[in-house]
Amino acid sequence: MNKYKTTLLITLISLTTPLIALADDPMPGEFGGGDDSNPTDAPIDTNLWVLLVVGCLYVGYKLYKKKRYSVDSV
Structure with a gap:
């Protein structure tokens, strides 16, 4: 009954x-x-490249870390 x-x-x-x-x-x-009165309160579109670079670096770091651990354990 709790599930329902x-x-x-x-x-x-x-x-x-x-x-x-x-x-x-x-x-x-x-x-x-x-x-x-201030249309640039959140100007994410002007510095979007910074977010993309940081995201790519993070994904690359995670893939490198995963690959390193999978090679070491085999």
């Missing part, structure tokens, strides 16, 4: 979350709102 309650709760939450998210338009001055 959990499944029902997860289903209800996942169905009602979009309704809560779309319930109200943002007020002017809020993020994404009408008249924003």
